[in-house]
Amino acid sequence: MKHLDLQVMEQALAWSQSGDTIWLCTVLATFGSSPREPGSWLVIRKDGQHVGSLSGGCVEEDFIERLKQGEFERPITMLRYGESGSLPGAHVVLPCGGILDVLIEQLLPNDHTHKHLKELQAALQGQCNRLRHVDLTTGETHLTDDDGAGPRVVIQHERSSVQLRVGPALRLVIAGISSVSMVCAEFAHALGYEVVVCDPRADEVRNVEMANVKVRLELPSRYIAAENCHSATAIVALTHDPRIDDLAMMEAVRTRAFYIGVMGSVRASTLRAERLRRSGGLNDKQIARIHMPIGLDLGSKTPAEIALAVMADIVRVQRGRQRHAL
Numbered sequence: 001m002k003h004l005d006l007q008v009m010e011q012a013l014a015w016s017q018s019g020d021t022i023w024l025c026t027v028l029a030t031f032g033s034s035p036r037e038p039g040s041w042l043v044i045r046k047d048g049q050h051v052g053s054l055s056g057g058c059v060e061e062d063f064i065e066r067l068k069q070g071e072f073e074r075p076i077t078m079l080r081y082g083e084s085g086s087l088p089g090a091h092v093v094l095p096c097g098g099i100l101d102v103l104i105e106q107l108l109p110n111d112h113t114h115k116h117l118k119e120l121q122a123a124l125q126g127q128c129n130r131l132r133h134v135d136l137t138t139g140e141t142h143l144t145d146d147d148g149a150g151p152r153v154v155i156q157h158e159r160s161s162v163q164l165r166v167g168p169a170l171r172l173v174i175a176g177i178s179s180v181s182m183v184c185a186e187f188a189h190a191l192g193y194e195v196v197v198c199d200p201r202a203d204e205v206r207n208v209e210m211a212n213v214k215v216r217l218e219l220p221s222r223y224i225a226a227e228n229c230h231s232a233t234a235i236v237a238l239t240h241d242p243r244i245d246d247l248a249m250m251e252a253v254r255t256r257a258f259y260i261g262v263m264g265s266v267r268a269s270t271l272r273a274e275r276l277r278r279s280g281g282l283n284d285k286q287i288a289r290i291h292m293p294i295g296l297d298l299g300s301k302t303p304a305e306i307a308l309a310v311m312a313d314i315v316r317v318q319r320g321r322q323r324h325a326l
Contacts, residue, residue: 002192005041006124006169008052012043013117016109020045023072024105025063026164027054028153031082031099039152039164054102055081063102075139077104103162105139119143126168126230136160148231168232169194172314173257175220175248176239177204180263183307184238185213191311193234198223199244221247224255234259234314236294246275253286259317261294261310269293296323 015022025042042052048064059081066072082099107113120143123130131146137160146165154163172188174181177199185195195213198220199205205217216223220237229235235252236259237245245262249272252260264272269292276282276290295309296316316326 002040003169003171003194004052004192005039006121006194008041008043009117009121009124011051012107013114013121015043015045016107016113016117019109021109022107023067024107025052025054026103026105026153027100028078028103028155028162029099029101037152055100059100059102072104072106075106076134076136077106078102078136079104103134103136105134105141116141116143120166123166124169126171126232129165129167132164132166134162134164136162168230170318171196171230171233173198173220173224173229173233173235175199175224175235175237176241176244177201177208177215178239179303180306180310181236181238182208182210183304184236184310185210187307187311188314189213191315196223196228219247220244221251224248224251229255229257231256231258233257234318235261236310236314237262238294238310240264242272242275246272246280249276249290250280250282253282253289259291259314260289261291261313263294263306263310264292266293296326 012022012024023044025044027036027038027040029038036054040052040054042050042054042060044050044064044067046067048068050060050064054060079102080099081102119130120132122128129146129148130143132141132143134141148165148167150165152165156162170193172193172195174185174195174197177197181197185197188195189212196216197213198216198218200217200219202217205215208215224235233255235248235257237248239245240263249260249262262272272292273287276287291313295306295313298305298309300306300309316323
């Protein structure tokens with residue numbers, strides 16, 4: 001799940017608790033080119049205020065206009081956007097030529113809705129993995145526990161229902177402020193990650209102003225040790241300062257993070273591994289979890305090129321691709 005999905009759910013809960021009826025829209029399937037993948041969310045109020053997205057903008061504009069005109073007053077609506085051909089019920093030809101199937105749920109501001117949204121929020125914050133069941137006839141919903149494995153959307157036509165996997169939103173924890181880490185933070189935000197940068201040096205933190213990035217005056221290892229890293233977390237150390245990087249790696253390998261990496265040359269990485277064994281007490285299995293040298297071998301030289309290599313490698317692991325398959 002992208003960090004935007006967590007923002008959607010937080011806003012949905014806030015509006016619902018304020019007494020607003022909301023419409024939760026979910027991308028069920030895409031055919032051809034599409035900027036948002038199945039499972040992506042948009043939440044909207046009757047007045048058109050919304051958070052999240054379904055496409056590059058053309059779908060949202062049509063949907064908002066139709067909502068204001070009084071459509072979608074049923075608990076459940078299934079809508080298809082894109083080139084229809086012989087397919088009935090399609091609306092708006094997408095510039096990309098793709099097709100987008102959307103589930104639209106009208107959620108009334110009641111106790112069941114509030115409880116349901118809070119549970120979804122908890123799943124996105126990394127507290128659990130849930131499977132969301134939606135009855136496409138009645139609009140009834142319920143949640144069950146899930147292991148997180150499998151596609152985000154499963155449509156069961158024979159039961160007229162859909163199952164939606166909801167798990168932790170992507171998070172990137174960056175240990176230390178440097179020219180590389182700041183560019184990396186920008187790339188990660190653009191890719192849909194919640195970004196947290198930790199550094200114990202007050203002067204470095206004071207000089208950083210980045211929108212949409214949480215900058216903490218704190219030793220990265222302490223932040224990591226405080227159970228802030230769930231299974232959708234990537235942890236990277238990008239300072240070349242072993243006092244920051246090594247301590248961060250010692251704590252990172254004790255978390256469920258799906259990616260752990262530290263910057264340095266091959267020689268520096270070999271020396272770091274020796275230090276982590278000797279001083280950190282890490283075993284071979286723990287050290288093997290650390291990507292060092294970090295990133296794809298793109299021949300990177302500049303901070304931006306190095307940051308690109310780092311984020312490309314994180315996306316590779318997130319998507320389950322092996323290096324030899326690239």
